[in-house]
Amino acid sequence: MASIRVVHYLNQFFGQIGGEDKADITPFSKDGPVGPGTVLEKALGDDMPIVGTVICGDTYFNENLENATEEVITLVASFKPDLLIAGPAFNAGRYGMACGAVCAAIQEKLKIPVVTGMYEENPGADMYKKEVYIVKTGNSAAQMRTAVPALARLATRLVKGEVMGSPAEEGYLARGIRKNIFHEQRGSARAVEMLLKKLKGEPFTTEYPMPVFDRVSPRPAIKDLSKAKIALVTSGGIVPKGNPDRIESSSASKFGRYDISGINDLTEETFETAHGGYDPVYANKDADRVLPVDVMRKLEREGKIGKLHDVYYVTVGNGTSVANAKKYANAIGQELKQEKVDGIILTST
Amino acid sequence: MVKELEEVVDVPVVHVCTVVPISLTVGANRIDPAVAIPHPLGNPQLNRDEEFALRTSIVEKALKALSTDVNEQTVF
Numbered sequence: 001m002a003s004i005r006v007v008h009y010l011n012q013f014f015g016q017i018g019g020e021d022k023a024d025i026t027p028f029s030k031d032g033p034v035g036p037g038t039v040l041e042k043a044l045g046d047d048m049p050i051v052g053t054v055i056c057g058d059t060y061f062n063e064n065l066e067n068a069t070e071e072v073i074t075l076v077a078s079f080k081p082d083l084l085i086a087g088p089a090f091n092a093g094r095y096g097m098a099c100g101a102v103c104a105a106i107q108e109k110l111k112i113p114v115v116t117g118m119y120e121e122n123p124g125a126d127m128y129k130k131e132v133y134i135v136k137t138g139n140s141a142a143q144m145r146t147a148v149p150a151l152a153r154l155a156t157r158l159v160k161g162e163v164m165g166s167p168a169e170e171g172y173l174a175r176g177i178r179k180n181i182f183h184e185q186r187g188s189a190r191a192v193e194m195l196l197k198k199l200k201g202e203p204f205t206t207e208y209p210m211p212v213f214d215r216v217s218p219r220p221a222i223k224d225l226s227k228a229k230i231a232l233v234t235s236g237g238i239v240p241k242g243n244p245d246r247i248e249s250s251s252a253s254k255f256g257r258y259d260i261s262g263i264n265d266l267t268e269e270t271f272e273t274a275h276g277g278y279d280p281v282y283a284n285k286d287a288d289r290v291l292p293v294d295v296m297r298k299l300e301r302e303g304k305i306g307k308l309h310d311v312y313y314v315t316v317g318n319g320t321s322v323a324n325a326k327k328y329a330n331a332i333g334q335e336l337k338q339e340k341v342d343g344i345i346l347t348s349t
Numbered sequence: 350m351v352k353e354l355e356e357v358v359d360v361p362v363v364h365v366c367t368v369v370p371i372s373l374t375v376g377a378n379r380i381d382p383a384v385a386i387p388h389p390l391g392n393p394q395l396n397r398d399e400e401f402a403l404r405t406s407i408v409e410k411a412l413k414a415l416s417t418d419v420n421e422q423t424v425f
Contacts (some may be wrong), residue, residue: 020387059386062368094386097371123371216352218378219361221418230415235350236389261389282388288404289391295401295408307414329350333357341360343415345408346351348366349386 004159007079008037009072009086009102009116011095014141015055020279023059023094027068029075030055036144039118040085043152048159052079054102058094059278061101068098071104076106083159084110087149088117089124091139091319092277096124098107103132113158117151120173121322129173133158136171139319148309174209186316228342231309233332235317235325236349237292238266238283247316249276255315255328257335260308265294290347309341315349351377363414365389365407369424379414380424383407 012022014035033041033050041050054075061068067177076084084106086099096118103114110174117135120124125134135154150171157164167174183190190207197204222228239247245256263270266287273283273290288294296308313332317325354379355362364377367389372380383389390404414425 004394014381023386063385065370093371094368097368123374127370127374194410197396214352215376216356218419218421218423219359221361222416225412225416228415230412233350233354278387279389282391282393286391289388289393289400292390292404292408294406295390298405299408299412304409315350325350326353330357332350333354337355337358341358343355343360344358344362345411345415346354346362346364347383347389348364348372349390 001334003046004082005051005080006035006041006044006048006083006085007076007081008040008050008053009084010035010037010053010055010216011061011074011089011092011098012055012057013095014087015053017055019033020059020277021281023057023279025055026060026200027054027056027071027075029053029078035065036088036148039144043149044156045152046183048083051081051328052076056094056098058098059141062094063100065101069101069155072102073105073109076102077110080192081110082116082153084112084114085151085155086092086114086116088137088144088151089119089122090117090137090141090143090147091119091321093123096122097127098124100124100128100132100134104128105250107132115155115158117147120227125173130175132174136173137176139321154336156262169280171236175225179288195197222343225305229307229309229340230296230305231339231341231344232291232293232296232312232347233344233345234291234312234314235320236283236314236347237273237316237318238271238291238312238314239274241270241272243272243274247274247314249316250318250320252316252318252324255313257311257313257330259310260293260312261310263293266291274314275318275349277316283349290349292345292347306342309336309339311335311339351375361415363411363425365411373422373424376422378419378422380422381407381411381414382424389410
């Protein structure tokens with residue numbers, strides 16, 4: 001059989017261009033595999049060479065979704081591929097969004113099989129799992145060794161047109177597709193078995209998982225801003241200079257609360273960012289760019305808001321699990337509730 | 350975080366962020382689009398006054414979001 005031409009999509013980091021300082025680079029391509037592509041090509045086998053790699057900075061992609069997608073499509077198409085593999089992106093949010101968007105667009109425009117890989121909590125997974133096959137990976141690049149063979153396996157099956165099994169069998173994220181099958185046991189018997197297991201407290205697998213509606217109803221608006229106490233919260237890692245609580249630059253294990261009463265402006269000398277997931281130059285120079293204390297003070301002086309709450313809360317949203325984000329927000333929320341704030345501005349990077 | 354804060358504190362929360370699709374996926378009810386990932390409320394290309402004015406406009410939009418009733422996810 002003729003060889004299958006594979007194109008690989010990577011971000012600036014895995015594309016070996018650089019870290020956050022290079023996250024702004026526009027898409028470009030290289031012949032052959034780059035970085036993890038070398039291992040991926042080995043896993044794919046001799047008849048599936050990676051003919052080209054398309055690389056784009058995560059920040060550029062996410063800030064210019066439409067243009068970036070178009071540019072990437074053109075570059076990918078120039079290799080005349082039979083298959084596109086993106087990532088894996090693990091738990092990197094912007095990278096996951098890019099991999100998902102690229103896969104969805106290539107699948108639609110070039111009508112070729114696409115596959116990517118990411119951690120199930122990656123926002124890109126939620127956004128694109130219904131459209132594209134996303135192989136379930138661990139949450140960090142440390143799991144590259146297990147992620148690559150899984151990606152290669154699914155990609156091979158897809159491109160060869162083999163019958164795809166269930167998400168659990170194949171290791172991809174459920175796409176919400178239901179298939180009719182003949183089961184050797186009738187439904188009533190299976191239901192009774194399941195019920196008996198449930199009663200005994202034994203593990204069982206449902207055949208019809210209920211969708212999780214994880215939504216919160218919007219709270220009513222603030223009636224009179226000029227009397228309202230507004231709190232600032234950020235996942236952008238803004239901390240007093242020196243990071244006194246040592247909030248980690250990724251996978252933060254805690255949040256911080258810092259008193260800003262009497263502070264009118266965040267300066268280069270007094271505040272900085274602890275966040276390791278974006279280029280820190282701009283926030284270190286002027287942290288108001290992430291946590292707008294200066295503007296809030298001005299609006300407070302002008303009487304447009306009643307008061308800026310004396311304390312702000314911060315964590316680093318970088319590779320943070322949903323469970324931890326929820327836990328920190330719950331603790332922060334309990335305090336803000338006691339302090340009777342009327343509204344919250346949450347800034348994210 | 351945005352959902353948990355709204356639920357626990359029981360007051361409106363506005364999410365100021367650059368990548369709006371992520372915020373929509375996560376489930377924020379009030380969304381205020383920002384400038385760029387490393388400087389959501391600023392732009393280092395501008396001079397000091399221009400940048401302050403830009404930041405003021407984003408914060409004012411956030412306040413407008415907090416003082417506007419919404420029934421569903423809304424991008425301001």
